[in-house]
Amino acid sequence: xxxxxxxxxxxxxxxxxxxxxxxxAAIGLELVRQSWLSIEKFGLSFWRTQVWxxxxxxxxxLPFIWGTLYSSILALAIATPIAxxxxxxxxxxxxxxxxxxxxxxxxxxxxxxxxxxGLWGIFVLVPAVRSLESAFPDAxxxxxxxxxxxxxxxxxxxxxxxxxxxxxxxxSVAREVLKAVPLAQREGAYALGATRFEAITAALYYARxxxxxxxxxxxGRALGExxxxxxxxxxxxxxxxxxxxxxxxxxxxxxxxxxxxDTPLYLNALIEIGLVLFVITLIVNSLSxxxxxxxxxxxxxxxxxxxxxxxxxxx
Amino acid sequence: MTTRARRxxxxxxxxxxxxxxxxxxxxxxxxxxxxxxxxxxxxxxSVDFFTHMPAPVGEAGGGMANAIVGxxxxxxxxxxxxxxxxxxxxxxxxxxAGTRFASIVRFAADTLNGVPSIVVxxxxxxxxxxxxxxxxxxxxxxxxxxxxxxxxxxxxxxxLLLVPGTMREVALALGATHARAVFTxxxxxxxxxxxxxxxxxxxxxxxxxxxxxxxxxNNRFFTTNLTQPMSSLTVQVYTYASSPYQDWHRQAWAxxxxxxxxxxxxxxxxxxxxxxxxxxxxx
Numbered sequence: 102x103x104x105x106x107x108x109x110x111x112x113x114x115x116x117x118x119x120x121x122x123x124x125x126a127a128i129g130l131e132l133v134r135q136s137w138l139s140i141e142k143f144g145l146s147f148w149r150t151q152v153w154x155x156x157x158x159x160x161x162x163l164p165f166i167w168g169t170l171y172s173s174i175l176a177l178a179i180a181t182p183i184a185x186x187x188x189x190x191x192x193x194x195x196x197x198x199x200x201x202x203x204x205x206x207x208x209x210x211x212x213x214x215x216x217x218x219g220l221w222g223i224f225v226l227v228p229a230v231r232s233l234e235s236a237f238p239d240a241x242x243x244x245x246x247x248x249x250x251x252x253x254x255x256x257x258x259x260x261x262x263x264x265x266x267x268x269x270x271x272x273s274v275a276r277e278v279l280k281a282v283p284l285a286q287r288e289g290a291y292a293l294g295a296t297r298f299e300a301i302t303a304a305l306y307y308a309r310x311x312x313x314x315x316x317x318x319x320x321g322r323a324l325g326e327x328x329x330x331x332x333x334x335x336x337x338x339x340x341x342x343x344x345x346x347x348x349x350x351x352x353x354x355x356x357x358x359x360x361x362x363d364t365p366l367y368l369n370a371l372i373e374i375g376l377v378l379f380v381i382t383l384i385v386n387s388l389s390x391x392x393x394x395x396x397x398x399x400x401x402x403x404x405x406x407x408x409x410x411x412x413x414x415x416x
Numbered sequence: 417m418t419t420r421a422r423r424x425x426x427x428x429x430x431x432x433x434x435x436x437x438x439x440x441x442x443x444x445x446x447x448x449x450x451x452x453x454x455x456x457x458x459x460x461x462s463v464d465f466f467t468h469m470p471a472p473v474g475e476a477g478g479g480m481a482n483a484i485v486g487x488x489x490x491x492x493x494x495x496x497x498x499x500x501x502x503x504x505x506x507x508x509x510x511x512x513a514g515t516r517f518a519s520i521v522r523f524a525a526d527t528l529n530g531v532p533s534i535v536v537x538x539x540x541x542x543x544x545x546x547x548x549x550x551x552x553x554x555x556x557x558x559x560x561x562x563x564x565x566x567x568x569x570x571x572x573x574x575x576l577l578l579v580p581g582t583m584r585e586v587a588l589a590l591g592a593t594h595a596r597a598v599f600t601x602x603x604x605x606x607x608x609x610x611x612x613x614x615x616x617x618x619x620x621x622x623x624x625x626x627x628x629x630x631x632x633x634n635n636r637f638f639t640t641n642l643t644q645p646m647s648s649l650t651v652q653v654y655t656y657a658s659s660p661y662q663d664w665h666r667q668a669w670a671x672x673x674x675x676x677x678x679x680x681x682x683x684x685x686x687x688x689x690x691x692x693x694x695x696x697x698x699x
Contacts, residue, residue: 104593104594107595109595110593111511111512111594113504113595114507117500117508118505118508118517118518118524121501121524121528121565122524124524124562124565125524125531127539127543128531128539131542131543132539134542135542182438186434186439187435187438187439189435205687206443206446207442212620212623212680212683213449214623214624214679215623215624215625216625216650216653216657216675217653217672217675217676218449219654220672221453221672223657223658224452265442265445268442296424296425297428298427298428298430301431325533325535327532327534328626328654332654332657332658352532352534355534355538356534356626359629359630360629360630360633372538375534375539378534379531379532379535382530385530386526386527390523390526
């Protein structure tokens with residue numbers, strides 16, 4: 102360790118590591134710098150103002166924050182049970198021959214580009230959702246969740262497409278986490294006469310921190326998803342509980358209006374939306390990483406000597 | 417059998433059934449998407465698509481030659497920028513795995529990986545478009561590169577950690593410097609896996625649209641000039657999909673088919689490479 106060329110190696114590679122750290126810092130700083138006009142003018146009211154009127158120079162981010170959170174939470178509600186089901190099925194219920202096939206197929210879902218989801222969303226999903234909405238019984242339409250005309254383009258389509266996109270992320274991390282549960286625990290449960298359901302729920306409970314991390318990771322993905330959502334959500338900055346209503350998200354408004362921003366304040370307000378999105382995803386992702394690490398780290402180091410390198414763990 | 421035991425068995429089978437159904441439920445949209453992309457795409461895919469320029473509105477035919485070349489250039493630029501940083505920082509994280517700074521770098525990599533792609537686009541707009549008042553291929557490549565770095569870094573790290581420590585120790589015992597041990601012994605042992613990681617990173621980045629929307633923008637013409645706006649398959653598909661023209665919709669499906677094909681091919685190559693690595697390491 103005392104050799105100078107070893108120190109040079111350490112500093113040299115460390116320098117490239119530093120680039121990553123600086124990049125994260127630079128993204129944060131640059132977003133603050135570029136949105137300063139808007140931060141100064143609107144302050145905290147930016148977060149709770151509903152009006153988004155570029156012509157009048159009025160900018161509030163609430164409809165976008167609402168749309169992003171609402172669509173992501175809906176997507177999570179649909180995707181989480183399915184993703185956990187897949188993770189359990191692949192880790193515990195599949196013969197080992199079939200495992201790689203199922204892993205490959207679910208991961209393919211993550212590999213399909215967002216723009217392809219969007220294209221499919223516009224031409225296949227949205228018309229299907231529209232006829233579903235038209236066929237909805239009137240009694241239910243009285244509820245605030247299902248009010249409004251059936252456009253097809255709107256919150257429901259966005260939540261559905263997000264759910265499909267989030268499933269592979271959550272399930273692949275949940276699978277890793279389940280792998281980290283000591284096998285002896287399940288064997289013990291079976292030896293005591295537990296059914297599959299009882300043994301596996303015990304394992305899930307044991308792995309709960311990591312599972313929550315996996316769910317949050319999916320949440321982080323959903324928050325930042327841009328193309329597919331902007332193509333099906335209808336892009337209308339209005340607060341609404343209705344699943345049928347066209348709404349907007351933070352990522353979508355950036356994709357749509359960024360190149361149209363004709364005043365410095367407009368551009369700054371848009372960049373501040375980017376900043377808000379950055380901060381929210383940063384918090385969600387950090388939390389999810391901490392939870393997953395606390396769960397999967399020790400086991401993975403144990404398994405590292407024997408396990409197969411998992412290319413999919415690079416998500 | 418008591419009723420209680422029967423109920424427990426029933427709950428258990430329902431649970432197994434639910435898990436199986438979840439897999440099917442996830443495969444249905446996959447099948448649907450692939451089915452539509454292939455059937456719609458094949459109809460509009462022709463040699464012209466690869467060799468011709470976009471046709472003006474109202475004129476049938478035309479292709480995406482400029483966008484295909486543009487995508488290649490943009491992804492190439494991104495890789496050029498991301499590969500050295502990604503691999504060397506990955507080496508740092510695995511060689512000095514226990515250190516505090518390595519954890520910081522790892523955390524930065526995961527954070528960077530989680531930054532929404534559209535936000536990367538906004539950042540690059542601020543640092544590489546605004547100062548020059550010019551959308552450019554270079555800015556687009558930078559945005560894609562920033563997205564590739566964490567993927568490459570983390571895969572490199574994970575795979576280097578799988579190389580048995582004894583190999584490194586043997587090299588060091590023979591008097592090699594740390595750098596020599598890493599570059600001539602450890603990295604080559606993990607090379608197939610690292611290349612797999614690169615292929616996967618390229619596959620993921622080739623499908624990105626959001627970071628290009630306001631960095632490389634789009635260009636109706638053929639260009640290889642890196643300081644000019646450049647067309648890309650993804651942005652072109654987006655433009656066509658949101659247009660009201662039937663002809664353009666068909667072109668969008670063809671573009672989507674090409675994108676899916678690229679992604680699929682990369683994933684398959686990666687799979688085969690990983691399998692090779694597995695058989696190697698089991699000897």
